[in-house]
Amino acid sequence: MRKPGKYVRKLKIPMMMRFRTKLILVAISGVLAVLIFSSAVSVYSFIALGRTAYNLIAKDMEETIKEYMSNYITIISKRAYKTFSNSASELLLLNEISQTMLNNRDDMDELGKYLLHLPYFKNNFHYNPMLRQLESGPNEPTIVIVPEKFINQAHQMKPDMGKYIQNSEYLDMIMPAIKKTGTDKLFVYMLGPPEATFLRFCPYYPNWHSTFNFEWEKEFSGLIDSWKKQMNSIPEAEKKYNRKLVTFHEPYLDKKVNSIVISALCPLWGSNYKDFQGAVGIEVRLDSLRNTIQEIKLSDNGFAFISQPNGNVLIISEHGSKTLGLNEKKRTVPNSIASVVSLDRNLRDSSQAEIRSFRLPRDEKIHFNDIKLEINGKKETFILATKCMDPLFFWSKERGLAQEKCVLGLVVPEDEIYSALETAENELLQAFYYTLFTLFAFGFISLAVVSFGIFKMSKRMTLGISTLVSVAEKIKNKDYNVRAKLPVKDEIGQLGMVFDSMAEEIQKNTDSLEEIVRERTNELEKTHEEVVELNKMLRADNMRLGSELDIARRLQMMVLPKIREMEKVKRLEISSAMIPANEVGGDYYDVIEEGPVLKIGIGDITGHGLESGVMMMMVQTAAQTLVQSGIKDPEIFINTINRVLYKNAQRIGTDKNLSLLFMDYEGDFLTVCGQHEELIIIRANSGVERHDTMDLGFPVGLEPDIATYLASKKIPFSIGDTAVLFTDGITEAQNAEGLFYGIERLCKTAKSYHSQSAIEIKNAIIEDLILFIGNHDIYDDITLIVMKPI
Known part of the structure; x- marks a missing residue:
């Protein structure tokens, strides 16, 4: 063929x-x-x-x-x-x-005196008690107004003012003529100098009989x-x-x-x-x-x-x-x-x-x-x-x-x-x-x-083109037995022969391709079975790890101070809250009372998760041991905890460390030692104090000995005052707009409720924080302690 x-x-x-x-x-x-x-x-x-x-x-x-x-x-x-x-x-x-x-002032003086004796030029002044000024009659050729400061107690104008009025009498003839001729004028007037301010105008205009205080x-x-x-x-x-x-x-x-x-x-x-x-x-x-x-x-x-x-x-x-x-x-x-x-x-x-x-x-x-x-x-x-x-x-x-x-x-x-x-x-x-x-x-x-x-x-x-379109449509529908068989012998006929040749080639390739697909399908089924088996193994491992994390979380919550322990403290009213970001948190706080000793501690371990939870339990254990051992000095207390954590961190091969602060309450004072977030004190008079702790310590577990970095600070703390301890999970909490909660808002909320009980203050702060965060994710552990002397 x-x-x-x-x-x-x-x-x-x-x-x-x-x-x-x-x-x-x-x-x-x-x-x-x-x-x-x-x-x-x-x-x-x-x-x-x-x-x-x-x-x-x-x-x-x-x-x-x-x-x-x-x-x-x-x-x-x-x-x-x-x-x-x-x-x-x-x-x-x-x-x-x-x-x-x-x-020609001399002539003007004589002319003024002469004109005043003529009826036409005579001014009939009367005192207007309401406006407190002298006014001439409205029917005179020109109207004169003399303000109050140029009138004596007898309601007569002063002599100097009288001379000015007299020397302007000639205007009784001039002003009416000026008014009537030329441009359309509302009125014509003369104003006296500053030392004898008077007003002479024509014609009579009611508005001008207001008080003349020019x-x-x-x-x-x-x-x-x-x-x-x-x-x-x-x-x-x-x-x-x-x-x-x-x-x-x-x-x-x-x-x-x-x-x-x-x-x-x-x-x-x-x-x-x-x-x-x-x-x-x-x-x-x-x-x-x-x-x-x-x-x-x-x-x-x-x-x-x-x-x-x-x-x-x-x-x-x-x-x-x-x-x-x-x-x-x-x-x-x-x-x-x-x-x-x-x-x-x-x-x-x-x-x-x-x-x-x-x-x-x-x-x-x-x-x-x-x-x-x-x-x-x-x-x-x-x-x-x-x-x-x-x-x-x-x-x-x-x-x-x-x-x-x-x-x-x-x-x-x-x-x-x-x-x-x-x-x-x-x-x-x-x-x-x-x-x-x-x-x-x-x-x-x-x-x-x-x-x-x-x-x-x-x-x-277009007959040949129509036939080719029909053939192409059938090939698209997987009918590879179709042939064009065009009767014409032009380019369209040649294209039809190419279509027939392509259909024959596609039919052959399709037959061989079906065999290849069957082989590949068998291989994929075997691979699928292996993946299913692997998934079963991974699911078992995940369940085991989840159980271990749950145990660690429960151990962590067990060593934190209980509400009944804090209620036994007679000298302070204490309320606390802790919200971990993951199953196992990285924050630490404790309230330890042993005889006259009352220590309140708070810390923030780097990161969170299982390792951070283990470090937190180490800190709690070391602190309890030291209190039971009778070590009271704040600086020795924290330095000893540092040595224990440093050696344990070296042993387990972790680079975790933490900020740690302890407070001793004795009498009317708080003795603060260690480096952590600021300590907020709201005084009885609503004054707000923010005590920086950066110079009172060093991160715990980072160096083998931090004694040279430690210092303590005494802060007065009496009835009516309120102390607030917190971790950065509160101040650095963000809402959907990317804004931080911030220490200023924390201080404002604590101040607004400082007259209430410690638990009410704690609840108000937590509620305001949750309202601020909304549906946004919580990225860090949140810890809060509120204390008030009793």
Whole structure:
């Protein structure tokens, strides 16, 4: 019989019958790829053309919008500044008249005396007992208020104050005219100098009849000195009518008239322009400026605002305040001349992150910024244009007198201002979608035609492949008798012959493999029997070792002091607890009373388990023997135990050692010897003492003689005190979070219960420890002794 492998190698496949040739025929349908490519190029070109047109339109529109906003903000800033400038001019006019009168003081004295005899200028003062001040009548041209400190016991003003009032009577003619003309003013007023502080104002304003306790250094600390410094910097020829002396104050809200009001003051000087003689001022209503700013709309939701350099917004619409996320803090100003509310709505306190971080400009340029604000839960882009106004002198208690530039801002939603651009973009998209639809329709028709042709050819082309799939599936199901027997002679037919050859090979190998499996199965059964026998032997050994450990644990628990032994001790109330980490623990403690001798010992052997338990029993036996032998000296006692344990450890070949501490209780003292954990004493007055034992000994069983390391320490211990001995299994216990119980928590728990009995203190500590550990593993033995004198 001819081998399948040789048959495949000798097979000659004609060119036209090869599967590759058939694939080439199918590839003719690549017209589809050409169609897709040409469509993609067309779409890309259309998109590029639309994007270029859009970018050109957007660039031109952006430049036009910025130019329009620049012109608009410049005009508005000049109008806003004009409000302040006009107010300054009107105040300077009043200041010039008053300064001229002061420069001609003799004439002013005569004029004042003369005017007081005229009915129009006469002041009808009356004493207000509730407010403790002198007040002129509300129907007079100007109202005068004299505070309490310038009034004598007869409720008359002092002579010096009377002269100041007399010399300002001419203002009855001036102030009403200043009030009625020019900017919209709330009132006009004069303040006297510090040595004669009075208030003259018009028109009558009810809020101003509150207690007048104005003091220059209290209300305007440092302002007079700043004015003097400013005056000294001005050339002599320019000191009259100088705008640098007009000082504005931070605006406030007057609740009576519901207006934002800004104050302006201008100082008055003696004839030498050095002696301060008070000031004239006006309170200007910013209603017209507020209306102008609030009515500005470059779009449906656009708005404008005016801010101080520190970010405090002076004027803004309610919609604008909400959009910028401003937090308005209205606070009534105590001891103010009028009942006013301060305006505090700073950009830095905004709920909008980009507004909080925005920095106002300082230069003369117009700045444009794109900011993203959260509106109704969505981020929207706004265009913010800002420009500094011309400088003005402002005064505040925090910053003093400083030249500041208020900032005008315009805020416009980007989607509204670019709405025309969006319309053009939408039209371009509509044209794009139409073109895209046409291309896809043509492509779909072409694809349908090509698919029909492929469908007609695919059945014959894939017949051989389908047969091979069926053969492979049967071979997978262990049917090795199946054969393909394909009638075609192309590559698929050749592959079918290879499948048939592989099936024949697999059938032969399967038959031989079954024999091998049977042999290996017999070998594994023999090995299994040997393992079962070995397991039986190991189980017996484990039971024997478990019994030995149980005996060792019981021996260890038997030599520990029993509760009845500790109850027999009449001098001390003793309670103890021991929780081993394994079956056999490595901790030791004992209470030995023999006549007058009362020894309490505690130790911690390295490690735990059987060896540690044996060492513990050695220590207990040696200690009992020494007590029975009458050895009382603490240092000799521990050194003798050390020699015994050292020799036994050498004999049994172990490197175990232990920390060991013994205490002798006699009288009202504890004599402590040996190295172990700290000894805790809680005094009757709740004081906590922690006695370190590191210098009182050396690890036992490590050296043949430790006498030179041993020392003893006497500690007072009387009724009401409590002593706590423990091993490191308590302080180093961990919970699930990896935290240690610690000596501080041990002291705290013992202190909380120190007034109770020893057993109650012991139980409280153990319960707190178990609660702290929770479900975490216990890694070390836990031993605790609590003692109280009886």
